[in-house]
Amino acid sequence: EADIYQTPRYLVIGTGKKITLECSQTMGHDKMYWYQQDPGMELHLIHYSYGVNSTEKGDLSSESTVSRIRTEHFPLTLESARPSHTSQYLCASSDLGTGRRNEQFFGPGTRLTVL
Amino acid sequence: RKEVEQDPGPFNVPEGATVAFNCTYSNSASQSFFWYRQDCRKEPKLLMSVYSSGNEDGRFTAQLNRASQYISLLIRDSKLSDSATYLCVVIRYGGSQGNLIFGKGTKLSVKP
Numbered sequence: 001e002a003d004i005y006q007t008p009r010y011l012v013i014g015t016g017k018k019i020t021l022e023c024s025q026t027m028g029h030d031k032m033y034w035y036q037q038d039p040g041m042e043l044h045l046i047h048y049s050y051g052v053n054s055t056e057k058g059d060l061s062s063e064s065t066v067s068r069i070r071t072e073h074f075p076l077t078l079e080s081a082r083p084s085h086t087s088q089y090l091c092a093s094s095d096l097g098t099g100r101r102n103e104q105f106f107g108p109g110t111r112l113t114v115l
Numbered sequence: 116r117k118e119v120e121q122d123p124g125p126f127n128v129p130e131g132a133t134v135a136f137n138c139t140y141s142n143s144a145s146q147s148f149f150w151y152r153q154d155c156r157k158e159p160k161l162l163m164s165v166y167s168s169g170n171e172d173g174r175f176t177a178q179l180n181r182a183s184q185y186i187s188l189l190i191r192d193s194k195l196s197d198s199a200t201y202l203c204v205v206i207r208y209g210g211s212q213g214n215l216i217f218g219k220g221t222k223l224s225v226k227p
Contacts, residue, residue, distance in 0.1 A: 031214075033215075039156075041219070042217060042218070042219040042220060043159070043202075043217045090158055090159075103149070103164075104159075104161070104215055106158035106159050106160065107158060108157075109157075109158055
């Protein structure tokens with residue numbers, strides 16, 4: 001089992017609220033990622049980080065922001081949640097390097113519903 | 116055109132059947148290849164890496180054809196527990212984007 005954790009697992013919240021989705025991993029991985037996935041649809045990369053103080057936007061534009069102050073922690077924040085943000089958010093991490101070491105380990109995800 | 120394309124599925128097969136999934140990638144700079152499995156409402160998990168020489172893990176065989184930019188996954192003697200979505204994944208090193216590129220996935224449903 002991968003040592004990557006996400007909280008909360010489920011969140012139902014009203015429009016306009018600020019939310020932070022937590023992600024932490026205990027594997028010492030340098031690379032961390034946030035994906036957004038709607039039911040039955042593909043994964044979309046929204047943010048990634050190659051290490052502390054490194055953050056980049058992914059392929060899918062997102063109004064969320066991320067920070068990487070510690071290696072093990074990669075929280076995602078929405079300043080003002082909207083119904084269009086309703087989705088599943090998956091956090092992942094991997095080692096830097098090539099081959100099998102690039103295996104991404106995923107957290108269990110956070111299912112966000114914005115009313 | 117998406118960078119990683121897969122058979123859309125769904126594939127509905129009886130237990131014991133042999134199933135083959137195909138995947139093509141458009142960027143010749145892609146350097147590593149994987150199959151991930153995602154169960155319904157769960158996170159993706161690595162199934163196996165894919166090597167040019169082909170590799171086998173029990174009932175699963177993966178093949179890579181770099182010249183054709185084509186990846187395949189063969190499942191023999193399929194089990195009910197194989198029902199899931201299978202994601203083709205390529206890694207392209209360098210550039211400013213995150214490395215792993217996921218296909219949309221092919222859904223497999225194995226029936227008794």
